[in-house]
Amino acid sequence: MGCGCSFHYIDIMFRGGLFVFLGACSYGVLSTFVKLAYDDGFSLGEVVGAQVFFGVIILWGIWSFLPQKRAVFANPRVSITLILSGITTAMVSICYYKCVQLLPASIAILLLMQFTWIGILLDWLICGKRPSLLQLVAVTLILGGTALAGGLLSSTSQVFSWVGVFYGIVSAVCFSLFILVSGRVRNSLHPIAKSALLMTGSCITIFLIFPPMFLVNGSLGGGLAQWALWLSVFGVVIPPVFFAKGMPTVGIGLGSIISSAELPVAVIMSVVVLHEQLVILQWLGIAVILLAIALPSMVFFMVKRAEH
DSSP states (O other), X not given: OHHHHHHHHHHXXXXXXXHHHHHHHHHHXXXXXXXXXXXXXXXXXXXXXXXXXXXXXXXXXXXXXXXXXXXXXXXXXXXXXXXXXHHHHHHHHHHHHHHHHHSOHHHXXXXXXXXXXXXXXXXXXXXXXXXOHHHHHHHHHHXXXXXXXXXXXXXXXXXXXXXXXXXXXXXXXXXXXXXXXHHHOOOSSOHHHHHHHHHHHHHHHHHHHSOOGGGTSSTIIIIIHXXXXXXXXXXXXXXXXXXXXXXXXHOHHHHHHHGGGHHHHHHHHXXXXXXXXXXXXXXXXXXXXXXXXXXXXXXXXXXXXXXX
């Protein structure tokens, strides 16, 4: 019976980790779509505003078909908390997309990836969960791997904008806070309802910063709508739902490590879609990151299995 419970627990942890992994992979494709949208002449405000606007419509549309949809209004305090938490996701999008404008994509994703150690630091400071030796090893591998995969060590010249660096670091901090919120806001709400409330707060925040002129200036009919649809699905719908489903199970520390899957996905997308060239050191960095992602989970499952 104990063995059965152990396997059931491992199965739950595996599924939770898989949801977080897929959510991170979904985030990884965004930089490619954003670059393509910028190439079509759309501004930061148009791209981020249309993305979250379409995403909120999709999430509330799905919510309307849920049998327990009225539960979202049963606890106003929880709903308000989630809406306010949407500020973090809004700031991630705004700061990261601005960073992509000002810096090479390889540097922008490298800066965003600093959320790995920031997330574990927040887990320690806020939740009192001291990082394990395994987590420290994984973070070290991730940081080394990001430097390689991001092209920091293989590029002969890099154009730095310190304003861009600032936006990149702020995006990493905000992403860490988003992971923290996803792991700590525990309630009985369906992940779709939770995500709809979260992204509603994000939409309100973005519209306060960038008034939604794209709704009336013809940008949607001029090609913005197609990019908004892709960005909303991969940046607004899938990640919050999957994070809300998996993060409470795996925890913030392990979740931060698994979420680093975003980097190799972003790099691979840049090669396949944008036809960017990678050197051997960058591929080595991706391999190091994948090892770091898999290492804590593999050791955890092996230990649990050995205990039973």
